[in-house]
Amino acid sequence: MNISIAPTTVQDSSSSRRGDVAADSTLAQAAIGRIIDLIRSGELAPGGIVNEVDLAKRFDMSRGPIREAVRNLEGRKLIMREAYQKARIVELGVEQVQELFQLRECLEGMACRLATTQMTDSELAELVESCEKRGDQGRLATTFTNDFNFSFHIQIVKKCGNKKIEDILTSEVYELVRLYRWTKKATPGRSGRARTEHWQIAKAMQSRDEELAESLMRSHIQRSMQIVDLPNLG
Amino acid sequence: MNISIAPTTVQDSSSSRRGDVAADSTLAQAAIGRIIDLIRSGELAPGGIVNEVDLAKRFDMSRGPIREAVRNLEGRKLIMREAYQKARIVELGVEQVQELFQLRECLEGMACRLATTQMTDSELAELVESCEKRGDQGRLATTFTNDFNFSFHIQIVKKCGNKKIEDILTSEVYELVRLYRWTKKATPGRSGRARTEHWQIAKAMQSRDEELAESLMRSHIQRSMQIVDLPNLG
DNA sequence: ATCGCATGAAGTGTTGACACTTTTAAGACG
């Protein structure tokens, strides 16, 4: 069936299939997308080393485009490296994950506030509805099955009307958050509570209460961080 | 005397002089710094085209490192480009500058709140003092004389304890804000009012009032945006 | 046995040549 997964990042996502659109016209661009795919699929885990030669061979291109791609990802702070040292996928310690969620909290809080004034009535109705009908997501058999929780947040962010905020969230923050998400499922009952919180936020937005919407979103994100336990790090 | 200007970005700043520290060990790294210098100095203005060959000749290196540098800056969203098209320094329209300030508002608001709990008493005392003694800055004869207004904000951001927020502000937001700052001076009386607002913020922080500090910082930034008038854009 | 040093291997950094795309400008044609 091959459902193309809606990628958080609009431009540079999975390049693997679909050669029709000529979306990734240059190899470097394609490399960016494919490396991100590797990161999302977990093949390149946090702290994992990014070997230019390996990637070049695997993607069947020379090292030039690879280096450009790595530099780009480095600019987005998804990859870290120092001169002549192996590049690594960023690895976040406990405090750094907390920092990330603080960042997300204030950005998404603002996004939610803005979206509350920006979205149309019908869009909001749709948002509420999507919170009410349950169990309909997560059954797509893909690499990222646990993406569905994001869709709510992404819907809002995309409609906040502020491209800068949207950009930082989708191209930097979410990619990182995604890496530390998989343990979340372990906590039972969380999923249902999250859904309730989503519904409350949507309702606040529908009644055009910016203040409440932002506040709810912020505490929702705070709560969601407390669940993420970090297994392996110093 | 050669006062080295404290650069907003710690790592990748001016590489021009000081060959002792071997800070920019690779050419690509050096190129990043020098391009940023070019942007800050205004030689590469918003909308200006970034020519790889020119830069390569000017920096006396091959195009490889230049391309990597451009890719990095592209990742930071300071440079835009599409395949086979000339790369350009990002150019912001009116709405986009507003978006940028919204972003800055929520990030710095959060940073200010965090710094209020993080900074020591002596650091806060120093901050207040630096707001009270006036006319002592801006006399450094450099390319960026009007940087001094930033120093207040940077002091706070550096002490907020959240590296992610600090990073986004210094390596992405401030660079862009800087580009649209020079018209600000035109408004008379603004400078004094800004100083007053800085003092009020510092005072709120000193009395450890997070809520007030964040709120004051947010309105301070809102006000500072309203001053920036955009001369040339569609 | 351990420490230090040489030596190779693996990986990153840089380069100049070549291929492709876009833009510019000149010339042919209406």
Add this chain to the structure above:
DNA sequence: CGTCTTAAAAGTGTCAACACTTCATGCGAT
């Protein structure tokens, strides 16, 4: 004259070879 075609120029994209740095292995000396 203006417009279309076309060829050169300018700029970007890619590659393969080479230089440099770091890491790993093993050898010999103490």
